Amino acid sequence: MSSLRWGSISFSSxxxxxxxxxxxxxxxxxxxxxxxxRATPGKFLLLQFGMSQITQIGxxxxxxxxxxxxxxxxxxxxxxx
Numbered sequence: 683m684s685s686l687r688w689g690s691i692s693f694s695s696x697x698x699x700x701x702x703x704x705x706x707x708x709x710x711x712x713x714x715x716x717x718x719x720r721a722t723p724g725k726f727l728l729l730q731f732g733m734s735q736i737t738q739i740g741x742x743x744x745x746x747x748x749x750x751x752x753x754x755x756x757x758x759x760x761x762x763x
Contacts, residue, residue, distance in 0.1 A: 693747070697743070700739055700740065700743060703736055704736055707732050707733055707736050710729055710732065711733075714729060
């Protein structure tokens with residue numbers, strides 16, 4: 683029987699990847715803003731889509747951190763009683 687190998691992820695690696703994505707979007711915004719005459723509706727739509735994805739990822743990270751915090755607080759509360 684084969685054993686499953688589970689990878690591990692850390693908050694720092696997740697936040698680091700999120701920060702890189704955010705930086706890429708900011709760079710794209712700056713690029714479009716600096717050359718408005720060459721900006722096309724397609725570029726604006728792609729940028730808007732990317733920004734909405736970053737927002738959703740940020741909200742998901744926030745929810746995940748909140749849930750982990752809740753689990754930790756419950757564990758601490760259970761240890762006290």
